[in-house]
Amino acid sequence: MNGDDLAVRGFLAIRNRFFNWLAEIGRVTILLGDVGRYFVPGVRAMHLVIQQCHAIGVGSLWLVVVVSMFTGAVSAVQAAYQFSTVVPLKFIGSVILRSVIIELGPVLTALIVGGRVGASIAAELGTMKVTEQVDALRAMAINPVRYLVVPRVVAAIIMLPVLTVFADAIAVFGGWFVAVTTIGVSSHTYVLGLKQFFYYKDLFSGLFKAVIFGGIIGTMGCYYGFATEGGAEGVGIATTRAVVASCVLVLISDYVLANVLFRFIFAS
Amino acid sequence: MIKIRGLTKRLGRKQVLDGLDLDIQTGETIVVLGPSGTGKSVLLKHIIGLMTPDKGSIQVDDDELIGMKERELNEVRKRFGMLFQGAALFDSMTVGENVGLSLREHLRMSEQDIHKRVTERLEWVGLKGVEEVKPASLSGGMRKRAGLARAIVMDPQVILYDEPTTGLDPIMSDVINQLIRSLQQRMGVTSVVVTHDMTSAYKVADRMAMLYGGKVVFTGTVDEVRTTKDPLMRQFIEGSSEGPIKPV
Numbered sequence: 001m002n003g004d005d006l007a008v009r010g011f012l013a014i015r016n017r018f019f020n021w022l023a024e025i026g027r028v029t030i031l032l033g034d035v036g037r038y039f040v041p042g043v044r045a046m047h048l049v050i051q052q053c054h055a056i057g058v059g060s061l062w063l064v065v066v067v068s069m070f071t072g073a074v075s076a077v078q079a080a081y082q083f084s085t086v087v088p089l090k091f092i093g094s095v096i097l098r099s100v101i102i103e104l105g106p107v108l109t110a111l112i113v114g115g116r117v118g119a120s121i122a123a124e125l126g127t128m129k130v131t132e133q134v135d136a137l138r139a140m141a142i143n144p145v146r147y148l149v150v151p152r153v154v155a156a157i158i159m160l161p162v163l164t165v166f167a168d169a170i171a172v173f174g175g176w177f178v179a180v181t182t183i184g185v186s187s188h189t190y191v192l193g194l195k196q197f198f199y200y201k202d203l204f205s206g207l208f209k210a211v212i213f214g215g216i217i218g219t220m221g222c223y224y225g226f227a228t229e230g231g232a233e234g235v236g237i238a239t240t241r242a243v244v245a246s247c248v249l250v251l252i253s254d255y256v257l258a259n260v261l262f263r264f265i266f267a268s
Numbered sequence: 269m270i271k272i273r274g275l276t277k278r279l280g281r282k283q284v285l286d287g288l289d290l291d292i293q294t295g296e297t298i299v300v301l302g303p304s305g306t307g308k309s310v311l312l313k314h315i316i317g318l319m320t321p322d323k324g325s326i327q328v329d330d331d332e333l334i335g336m337k338e339r340e341l342n343e344v345r346k347r348f349g350m351l352f353q354g355a356a357l358f359d360s361m362t363v364g365e366n367v368g369l370s371l372r373e374h375l376r377m378s379e380q381d382i383h384k385r386v387t388e389r390l391e392w393v394g395l396k397g398v399e400e401v402k403p404a405s406l407s408g409g410m411r412k413r414a415g416l417a418r419a420i421v422m423d424p425q426v427i428l429y430d431e432p433t434t435g436l437d438p439i440m441s442d443v444i445n446q447l448i449r450s451l452q453q454r455m456g457v458t459s460v461v462v463t464h465d466m467t468s469a470y471k472v473a474d475r476m477a478m479l480y481g482g483k484v485v486f487t488g489t490v491d492e493v494r495t496t497k498d499p500l501m502r503q504f505i506e507g508s509s510e511g512p513i514k515p516v
Contacts, residue, residue, distance in 0.1 A: 128358075135318050136356035140370045140418075141342035 031223050034145040035153055042150025052155030056117050057162055063112055068167040071104055072096060072174025079175075080183045089185050093193025096175035101206045105168040106160075107254055110213035113160060114246035118221040121152055122242035125225025126235040134226070144226075153218035160214030161207045168206065205261045212257060213250050220246045269294050270315060270426070270458070275324035276482075277310060284310050285321065286482030294425075297452050297459040299469040301504060302479035303513055308462040309353070311479065312428050315460065316348050317341045328426075346374060349419030350428040355411040357403035357418070363390070364399030367418045374422070389417040392454070393447055409440035413447070420451060427451065429461040433468045445471040466505060478504060480513065 035042075043049060075096045083089055125148060128134050137144045172194065179185040224242035228234045270292040277285040284307040292298050302308050313319040314326060317333050326333040331344055357366050367386045371377050377385070386399060393413040403411060412432060419427055429448065433441035445468050452459050452472075461472055469476060476493050478486040478501050486493075486501045493501065503511030 124360075131354055132352045132356040133358055135313070136350070136352055136358070138318055139316050139345060139348065139350040139352075140373070141345040142369070142373050143338065143342075 027227070028219065028223050031145070031149070031226070032219060035150055035219070038143060038146035038150050039154075042146045043154055045147070045151065048147070048151035049154050049158075052151045053159050055120075056113065056152075056155050057159035060113050060116055060159075060163060061166065063116060064109055064163050064167050065170055067108060067112055068105070068170040069174040071108055071167075072100065072171030072176075073178045075099060075104070075171070076175040076178035076183060080179070089179075089183065090189050091193055091197075092179050092183070092185055093172075093175070093190040094197035095193075096179075097172055097194045098197060098202055100171040100175070101168045102202050103206075103254075103258075105171060106164045106206045106209040106213060107250065109164045109167045109210065110160060110217065110250045111247055113156075113163060114213075114217045114220075114250055115243050117156065118217050118242045118246040119239045121218070121221025122225040122228075122239045123235055125222060126228030126238040129226060129228045130231055130234060149222040149226075152222055153215060156214040156218030156221075157211055158214070160217070161210040164207060164210040168203075201266045205257075205266065208261070209254065209257050212253055216249045216253060217246045220249065269327075269329065270460075271325075271327040272311075272315070273325045273327075275311070275314060275326065276322045277307070277314070277319065278322055279310070283482055285314075285324075288324070288479070288483050290477055290484050290487075292458060292460060293475075294458055295452075295456055296474045297448065297461065297472055299461045299463060299473040299476045300479055301464060301466075301469060301476055303504070303515075304464065306479050307482060308464075308479055309430050312350070312430050312460065312462050316345060316350055316428060346370075346422060347425045348428060349422065349424035349426070351412065351415050351419045351430065351432055353431040353434060355403070355415030357411060357414055359403055362400050362402055363395070363406070363414045366403065366414065367399075367421050369418070370422050385421060386417075389421050390414070392420070392451070393417045394443070409436050409443065412436065412440075412444055416444075416447060416451075420455065423455065424457060426458045426460065429459065429463075431463055431465075432461060433463065433465050438467075441465065441468060442471070444468075448472045466507075 076092060079092050079095050080089065083092065125134070128148070134144050134148075137147060176187070176190050179190050180187055221242045224238040224245065228238040270290075272288060272290040272292075275285050275288040276283075288311065290311075300308050300311060310319060314321055315328075317336070321334060324334065328344055328347070331340075333341065333344060336344070357363070358369070361369070364383075364386050367389060368382045371382045371385060383399075390396065390398065393416050395410060395413050395417065398406070398410070398414070403414065406414060416432075432444050432448065436444065448459060448461065449472055451457065459472070461469070463469055470490060473490055475487060475489055477484045478498075480500055486496065486498050488496060493505065496502065499512050503513050509515060
């Protein structure tokens with residue numbers, strides 16, 4: 001094989017990958033359109049939404065608690081180290097609070113839930129697809145998007161902000177615990193720092209991000225679940241893809257939202 | 269009556285259905301035979317609108333399925349019941365919830381009436397006291413029967429059976445065959461049974477159709493099948509590897 005052949009093959013491979021990627025975006029858009037179309041009848045089946053809220057929210061709570069606790073604790077240690085010669089330690093509460101509610105709380109919660117729930121949704125729907133359960137629903141005149149996708153996407157959109165509120169509170173508590181017990185900051189100073197630089201717009205921004213992240217995780221899990229082909233191997237591939245896509249899209253959208261929220265909407 | 273004309277479907281590089289024509293009369297039990305991979309299940313999925321053909325037409329009574337909107341198609345689907353090859357019971361639900369799902373979704377029935385209907389249909393297929401059991405706890409034969417109870421719960425006019433006896437022992441296969449016959453007599457339904465099990469075919473069929481090369485190559489009554497000299501049909505009945513049908 002000469003250099004020209006190699007270049008042509010390389011070009012074709014990149015082109016095919018690009019078109020596959022475009023096709024995937026198209027299919028996700030169609031799914032989102034269907035979610036919009038069946039949103040009202042899907043939400044009307046409240047018991048399904050509640051069932052999914054329980055699976056997504058309650059099921060992820062302990063994981064979120066543990067990760068948030070240590071996130072707050074590490075933030076306190078890092079802040080103390082970086083402040084040591086430059087910034088007074090009385091600001092430690094402010095720094096932990098703002099970094100947690102704007103960034104760490106929503107993003108880490110989304111990454112944890114994306115890994116746990118995205119995988120679980122993709123595996124469940126993927127197994128249903130390859131065992132003809134999705135076909136069975138359609139044969140029973142029940143739309144699978146209405147019955148399976150809408151409740152999961154809506155539950156993820158509802159539960160991500162709820163979990164983020166828990167994550168924020170527990171991380172701030174973790175930061176307080178480390179600051180008071182190992183760094184030598186008093187409770188009064190820490191709480192004063194929290195109050196001094198607390199802005200509602202920060203909390204709103206973090207929760208708004210969580211809503212978007214919830215939508216991404218629910219949609220990706222359902223999309224890759226429904227796209228599953230073959231047997232157990234296909235389910236494994238779908239699960240991995242759902243987690244990777246959720247995490248990558250969460251980080252990309254975090255950057256976009258940070259720009260929109262803090263450079264345009266809350267710029268002043 | 270179901271009238272299928274010129275049904276064509278390509279999956280990847282394989283021409284699965286190639287201008288297939290078939291008429292299914294109201295109230296009859298027709299068995300669609302054919303070697304593995306000849307598109308029997310694909311045909312069944314076209315009849316209930318789970319797959320869209322590349323070309324062709326499917327008429328159910330006066331309704332043309334091809335080109336129908338999802339909402340219209342769902343109205344037609346409510347007249348059908350389908351037993352899937354692996355039963356396709358929903359793992360997350362109990363057997364009772366599986367059987368009652370269509371009733372809860374489509375009819376305004378009280379929970380008491382739903383429970384009554386579910387129990388009745390489970391009894392019709394010989395299952396008692398399994399309403400609260402999860403499908404994973406059932407044997408293969410019980411799963412098929414639960415799937416059948418789910419397929420008949422809405423009193424369908426047409427029941428589609430995809431390989432109803434595959435994976436079952438001969439005794440359980442016979443139980444399923446008798447169920448197919450008894451349901452046909454009790455409910456007066458049209459039944460389309462896809463199988464490659466000749467024992468089952470002889471027991472349940474009013475008429476048989478042989479699918480090969482994407483087309484229906486033979487149709488006839490059970491007696492006509494027994495006495496036919498058609499080489500494709502003969503090879504299939506005798507289960508011989510020698511003949512016009514080449515193993516894939």
